[in-house]
Amino acid sequence: MKSTKDYIHNSLNEIKAPESLYEFANNVPYMVEIEDTKILSEQSPSMNLQVKKPTYPNFIKRASSAIAVLALIVSSSLLLPITSLNGVKKEAIKEDKKVHIETSSEKQNPTVRSNEVSDSTGYSLSLHKSTKEKKTSPFYSHLQLKQDDKEQNFSMSFKDLDGTLNNLKRDMNFSLNIPDPILLQNNLNGLFQNQGERSFIGPNVHQSLVTETKSYKPNKQTKWENENNIVTVEEVNIKSSHTDIVLSQKDESGKESISLLNTKIALFDLKGNMLSQDYKPPTLKDNGKFIVSFPEINSLPDHFILRMIQTEDSSKNIGQSINQYQFSNHDSYPIDVSGTEEQKITIQSVNETDSSVKVTFEITGNPSMQHQFITIQDEKGVFASPIQTKKNIQK
């Protein structure tokens, strides 16, 4: 005889699950992976790092298997050789080396952890805000480099001084010295979805990583003329790892030399926000030129300002502002400003002083009377006409 349990079992077994549920079950691993990727990319910038219990909107849950698989393919291509375990921790294995990138759910600070590192010399980590963020905030992060005695792991954590740490992928800029920077970059790219600015310099591959050096020359060269001496900012060299500023000092014979020893330099954007971490003093090189390096800067905005101050106490930044120089990306001349086949105008150089602007340009193509009426207009609407023209007629 059937029991109550049997009757109820039989009765409830009449309820049939919809086919979509079976389909859903088969797609769960793909959906979770996609969701992990999504949550990770949302959590990384916030770095609140609270474990957010994911909710699954119906549109995600009802996604067809085709969409899920397609999305997986797309997301997999972004993730590089990384397997995601729970959306918080990532691990990659390459050439028998492991690098763990962790964003701790308990700590507020992101942690980069690397093990199997063969060469610990020259390790350094700096973390600072990207160029964009520097415009609005001069705060930077402190770094810590620890060695875990037991696991021989290097744990590098950094803390944002302004306490926000809200947008790591957008607002932070890593500079790491490790032997295998490519591997770490891959990991960070996976973690932060290829966003943000990161550069990595390893002792073994330093040269290969420095791909391009951008040189800026001041387009408004206000010379520092202190009595008998002239200090000129020759150029600003921006490499992938750091920024060097090259200064030269010209002493007129028989006149007393001035010293750059108590001089400090910093870079600012046009709104006056400091781009470098601090004012820094230049050092004298063998070629007689002075160089000041900013390892935290590997990119600059289109326009920026170099400021020099002179202070009696080198430990302080309070001092007399002695000069400033303005730079822009347009220092890399020539610039083509018109583009027809018949007529082409190329600006060869722009040299600006306090009293004048010298623009050298070349016009190629068919000579035209209109060239006599060429004017130059600056952003404020000030016009200038050529005061000297040279005509080179190609034979």
Add this chain to the structure above:
Amino acid sequence: MDHTQELIIQCRSGDKQAFGQLVTPFIQKAYAIAFSILKSKESAEDAVQNSLLESYKNIMAGKEFRSFQNWFFSLVTSRSLDMIRRYSKERTNTEFIDTIDTVDQTSMPLDVIIEKEEKLGLLEKILALPNIDRVLIILYYYQDLSIREISLLVNLTEGAVKTKLFRARNKLHSLYKSNVLPFKKVGEIK
């Protein structure tokens, strides 16, 4: 090592098909649990889907299961109860007919038809019970949970569960006696 455990290990090793193989045998009952608690197709699907997602994440996070099947059903129950607590009103039973397997009964033998009607009649009565009564009946008779396990799920003392379960049985009995079906085979409910 049983098959379930093997599939769990395969899941963790990255075999994405293993999860489907693992849970497919349990989906029917999981949905029945969710639907009988929630009385809504859509809500039941949501409850099961969320449970499936949660299950997979637990597996991948390394959770150990004494019995995955029981744990999964408990999870579905728990998620369904969470949802029903959010409902201010009881749902009507309008989706009932859509949920059962509709088969052309004209080709069936009479005893099969009667048996099916009997099952559906009882199901209808169960679904007509108030929330707490229905949930207790399902947990006790369909999920085979102990009084203690039920008390933990529904946040009641074991004594309260026993009392309410007794009343729920009586209500079901009364409903059945009051009746719709011509054949009252189920005269006794333990």
